Amino acid sequence: MASRVVAIVGATGLLGRALVAAFRERPDWTVRSLGHQEIEVTDRESVARALEPVPDVVINSTLGDWSRQEDVEFSWRINALGPRLLAERCAAVGAYLVQVSTDYVFEGKSDAPYGEGDPTEPRSIYGITKLAGEHLVRSMLPRHLVLRVAYVFGPGGSRAKRGTDLVTTLLGLARGGGPVRLVTDQVFSPTYAPDAARTVVELVEAGITGTAHVTNRGQCTPYELGQRIFAASGLRPEIVPIRLADLPPGPHRPRYSVLAHGTLGRAGMASPRPWAEALDEYLVQTAP
Numbered sequence: 001m002a003s004r005v006v007a008i009v010g011a012t013g014l015l016g017r018a019l020v021a022a023f024r025e026r027p028d029w030t031v032r033s034l035g036h037q038e039i040e041v042t043d044r045e046s047v048a049r050a051l052e053p054v055p056d057v058v059i060n061s062t063l064g065d066w067s068r069q070e071d072v073e074f075s076w077r078i079n080a081l082g083p084r085l086l087a088e089r090c091a092a093v094g095a096y097l098v099q100v101s102t103d104y105v106f107e108g109k110s111d112a113p114y115g116e117g118d119p120t121e122p123r124s125i126y127g128i129t130k131l132a133g134e135h136l137v138r139s140m141l142p143r144h145l146v147l148r149v150a151y152v153f154g155p156g157g158s159r160a161k162r163g164t165d166l167v168t169t170l171l172g173l174a175r176g177g178g179p180v181r182l183v184t185d186q187v188f189s190p191t192y193a194p195d196a197a198r199t200v201v202e203l204v205e206a207g208i209t210g211t212a213h214v215t216n217r218g219q220c221t222p223y224e225l226g227q228r229i230f231a232a233s234g235l236r237p238e239i240v241p242i243r244l245a246d247l248p249p250g251p252h253r254p255r256y257s258v259l260a261h262g263t264l265g266r267a268g269m270a271s272p273r274p275w276a277e278a279l280d281e282y283l284v285q286t287a288p
């Protein structure tokens with residue numbers, strides 16, 4: 001089969017790097033990495049220039065600075081206008097678009113895993129604008145996949161994250177010697193970026209359209225995640241259990257956002273392995 005071209009937008013980010021690596025492992029793909037230097041997703045001309053020559057597949061894995069996500073103008077541009085401009089370009093040139101989205105589109109009152117078709121009700125500006133991005137892609141482009149992930153960890157975060165992820169942030173706090181405050185009343189499924197990226201390759205190669213949830217299997221609280229990280233790393237920081245309500249103001253976090261993998265199941269694809277297995281592998285790789 002002739003080589004197909006995938007353009008990965010947000011290629012220098014946490015998930016973007018893993019996507020670049022996963023597609024590079026496959027012989028049938030030519031990968032075009034588009035970092036912020038190469039494309040400004042909120043600028044129509046930049047989008048058109050960066051997607052020339054035309055790729056077969058575009059993956060939008062951009063995320064703006066997390067500390068600015070409750071600024072509605074900032075969030076609207078990166079989370080809604082960006083996907084809209086990419087979808088418009090993909091529709092014009094006949095490319096398939098994967099739009100990466102989030103568990104924050106759900107309100108979080110459920111106590112059973114959210115399916116792809118379950119009603120969305122985001123409570124943060126981040127979640128609202130990410131949902132708008134999903135709808136703008138759906139409304140413009142039949143050949144799209146909205147891919148929802150949650151609590152991504154793995155090597156190499158963006159400039160905004162200064163190369164960190166939630167695991168290295170917790171390790172840094174523990175090694176710093178101070179107490180580590182961990183939330184006990186929030187439940188989610190973490191996503192190991194390399195595992196999710198390999199599943200995205202499978203979804204794209206199978207030409208799956210619509211919406212797909214991709215996280216690692218299982219669920220945990222931030223408290224349980226931290227305990228596992230510290231135990232596996234031989235660290236014994238003082239852990240202070242806290243409630244979601246004790247956190248400083250920021251985007252509303254869903255209390256429960258475990259994602260069911262209905263699309264993967266219907267496509268006959270396996271869900272990524274349990275999060276704790278993936279975490280253990282990652283910790284071995286990041287050990288000092």
Ligand SMILES: NC(=O)c1ccc[n+]([C@@H]2O[C@H](COP(=O)([O-])OP(=O)(O)OC[C@H]3O[C@@H](n4cnc5c(N)ncnc54)[C@H](OP(=O)(O)O)[C@@H]3O)[C@@H](O)[C@H]2O)c1
Nearest residue numbers: 010012013014015036040041062063100102151152158159
């Ligand atoms: N991280 C999580 O826990 C999480 C959870 C749920 C969903 N998601 C979703 O997963 C996707 C990827 O997240 P991530 O954690 O991998 O993000 P990330 O590490 O912050 O990377 C974001 C990437 O987007 C680039 N970028 C930022 N603004 C841009 C713009 N205006 N135009 C072009 N590129 C821009 C960044 O480049 P620079 O660094 O050079 O600016 C970087 O390459 C996002 O859609 C996010 O909503 C993430």
